[in-house]
Amino acid sequence: MDVPVLADDHPLTALVSRPLVPAAVLVPLVYRDGWHIILTQRTDKLSNHAGQISFPGGRREDADVSYIDTALRESQEEIGLERDRVSLLGFLDAIPIITGFGVVPVVGAVQGTPALQLDPGEVAAAFEVPLDFLLDLGNYRRETMHRAGRSARIHVIEYESWRIWGATAAMLHNLAVRVQSRREP
Numbered sequence: 001m002d003v004p005v006l007a008d009d010h011p012l013t014a015l016v017s018r019p020l021v022p023a024a025v026l027v028p029l030v031y032r033d034g035w036h037i038i039l040t041q042r043t044d045k046l047s048n049h050a051g052q053i054s055f056p057g058g059r060r061e062d063a064d065v066s067y068i069d070t071a072l073r074e075s076q077e078e079i080g081l082e083r084d085r086v087s088l089l090g091f092l093d094a095i096p097i098i099t100g101f102g103v104v105p106v107v108g109a110v111q112g113t114p115a116l117q118l119d120p121g122e123v124a125a126a127f128e129v130p131l132d133f134l135l136d137l138g139n140y141r142r143e144t145m146h147r148a149g150r151s152a153r154i155h156v157i158e159y160e161s162w163r164i165w166g167a168t169a170a171m172l173h174n175l176a177v178r179v180q181s182r183r184e185p
Contacts, residue, residue, distance in 0.1 A: 020102030024070035025057025027092065027171065028081065029131065030110040036128035037172070038110070039164065040079060043124045053164045055105065055171070056081065056123075067091075071106040079126055080117030085110055092174045097167040098152075105171045129159045135176045140169065 028038040042052050056075040064070040072083040092105035116126050133139060134157070143165070145154045155169035164172065 020096055021100055022060040022067075022070075022104075023058055023101040024060060024067040024074070024104045024106055025055035025171070026071040026075040026081070026086070027055055027105050027107040027175065028075065028086065028110050029089070029108065030114065030128065032113065032128070035131035037131055037134060038079070038081075038116075038126060038128055039162070039168070040118075040123045041125040041127075041162075043120070043122060045121065052166070052168070053162055054168050057103070059101070067104040068106050071104075071108075078119050078122050080119075081110065081114055085112060085114060087111065092171050092178070095167055095170060095174075103167065103171075105174075107175070127162060129162070129164075133159060134172050135179050137173075137176050137180060140173050140176070 030036050030038055038056075039053055040056055042054055056078040057071050058074040058078075060067065060070045061073075064073060068088060072086060075081040075086070076083055086108040089107040089109055092107060094102060094104045096102050118124075118126055139159075140155055140157050142153050143156050144151050145166070154166050155173045156163065156165040157169050157172060158164070
């Protein structure tokens with residue numbers, strides 16, 4: 001799997017430098033009286049994505065042998081999730097994001113009940129959202145985001161006090177669409 005490439009007609013071409021920086025995130029599924037997805041809130045100290053809701057993950061490093069390796073390494077660094085506790089389930093669609101990264105979402109099931117240890121330099125909070133809630137397409141809405149004199153339509157989903165938007169919501173929506181398409185007769 002390779003990093004996504006922006007086609008000349010993609011809406012982000014005027015806002016994002018090319019080529020995109022390769023990155024990966026882990027979409028961690030954990031079972032606690034039903035399936036949940038672990039999400040994080042980034043600290044306000046970060047230069048990219050400060051304060052936003054995201055999956056654990058980040059830039060691919062030279063030592064990473066694959067996007068899976070990147071997602072697992074970053075998850076261990078950011079939330080203390082041990083890589084040997086994650087069973088790979090697959091990938092979601094790679095996505096270009098406005099900050100210039102091409103992100104490959106890696107989906108994995110977490111064995112047992114992890115005791116997360118957050119890196120205070122990167123992660124302000126971690127929380128779980130029930131998978132059933134995230135798979136319900138009726139919980140998503142579209143909003144218009146304005147940046148640098150341009151507009152883009154983004155996905156938004158709210159759970160309790162958490163507002164999940166942009167790339168993270170787009171990846172979750174991608175998961176929901178895939179699962180719903182398999183449920184239909």
